[in-house]
Amino acid sequence: MSRTITVAAAQLGPIQKAEPRGIAVDRMVRLMERAHKRGVELVVFPELALTTFFPRHYHEDIAEADRWFETAMPSNETAPLFAAARKYGIGFHLGYAEIAHESDDTGIVRKRHFNTSILVSPAGDILLKYRKVHLPGHAEFAPERVVQHLEKRYFEVGNLGFPVIRAPMGGLDGINMGMMICNDRRWPEAWRVLGLQSVELVMLGYNTPSINQEAGGFEAHHLRVFHSHLSIQAGAYQNACFAVATAKAGTEDGCELFGHSIIVNPQGEIVAMATSWDDELITADCNLDMCTLGRTTIFAFDKHRRPEAYGRITDQVGAVEPPLWRK
Numbered sequence: 100m101s102r103t104i105t106v107a108a109a110q111l112g113p114i115q116k117a118e119p120r121g122i123a124v125d126r127m128v129r130l131m132e133r134a135h136k137r138g139v140e141l142v143v144f145p146e147l148a149l150t151t152f153f154p155r156h157y158h159e160d161i162a163e164a165d166r167w168f169e170t171a172m173p174s175n176e177t178a179p180l181f182a183a184a185r186k187y188g189i190g191f192h193l194g195y196a197e198i199a200h201e202s203d204d205t206g207i208v209r210k211r212h213f214n215t216s217i218l219v220s221p222a223g224d225i226l227l228k229y230r231k232v233h234l235p236g237h238a239e240f241a242p243e244r245v246v247q248h249l250e251k252r253y254f255e256v257g258n259l260g261f262p263v264i265r266a267p268m269g270g271l272d273g274i275n276m277g278m279m280i281c282n283d284r285r286w287p288e289a290w291r292v293l294g295l296q297s298v299e300l301v302m303l304g305y306n307t308p309s310i311n312q313e314a315g316g317f318e319a320h321h322l323r324v325f326h327s328h329l330s331i332q333a334g335a336y337q338n339a340c341f342a343v344a345t346a347k348a349g350t351e352d353g354c355e356l357f358g359h360s361i362i363v364n365p366q367g368e369i370v371a372m373a374t375s376w377d378d379e380l381i382t383a384d385c386n387l388d389m390c391t392l393g394r395t396t397i398f399a400f401d402k403h404r405r406p407e408a409y410g411r412i413t414d415q416v417g418a419v420e421p422p423l424w425r426k
């Protein structure tokens with residue numbers, strides 16, 4: 100019998116700055132109802148799914164940004180999501196901004212801020228937590244930018260690595276599930292760390308502006324979606340896993356996010372794609388046995404990987420130039 104799970108990417112249309120969490124949660128609960136009617140067993144919501152993508156807004160006093168963060172999960176406002184999971188017997192993945200009071204590297208307990216995602220079981224248990232590692236953007240107000248991207252101001256680098264859990268989900272006794280968040284999808288290292296834990300299903304949420312404002316360079320509009328899909332399709336193929344990649348989409352606080360949520364199989368094929376810039380559910384039946392081909396042939400890591408040649412991957416951060424060839 101095949102190991103099949105029915106999954107959904109629950110894309111969210113824009114959440115405006117003034118929109119209270121309760122409205123966003125209502126919209127997500129409606130998507131879970133629809134998912135249930137379609138036989139879905141696991142729903143993936145986007146990055147920072149409860150609020151507008153607030154890193155575009157500058158707060159001189161960083162503490163003012165605390166209002167975008169959750170101090171408890173579940174909370175009164177997010178409890179309906181956990182209740183819907185129990186009611187419909189559906190697991191879910193949720194991205195949110197997290198405040199945690201915990202010790203840092205020096206052992207001092209302090210208030211810490213992370214861009215976080217969790218995986219919740221159909222019984223409402225938090226099975227797995229991930230904190231975003233690759234934080235894009237900048238820490239200070241950038242006057243040359245039309246729109247700010249202040250993730251480096253509001254979040255610390257995630258300190259949980261890239262964990263994978265094997266847990267029951269849907270009708271299956273155990274699925275190897277991992278997470279990454281938005282910009283992480285562009286980094287092959289993130290995928291490979293999950294792949295090395297035999298991940299079968301990667302969940303990721305994203306908020307990606309339609310226009311690239313980095314360094315004043317030119318990136319054609321259509322290439323924004325292409326590069327997102329390219330990264331996810333390559334990651335799924337090279338690590339022989341499924342990926343559910345869910346966007347926040349549409350015009351939020353006057354800024355366009357490109358949507359195009361996808362579900363990808365271990366061959367790197369897109370099996371479902373969102374076409375609106377609104378709340379939209381896309382679904383796919385994922386036969387996890389499809390992961391076997393890649394991981395027993397071309398990407399049989401135990402047979403073919405050569406870590407002795409990969410030292411630079413962990414020894415080095417930035418690129419170095421080779422010396423100039425001389426005769």
Ligand code: CDT
Nearest residue numbers: 235236248281282306307308
């Ligand atoms: N949210 C997020 O990580 N977005 C980035 C765009 C960053 S542009 C400064 C992404 O890689 O999609």
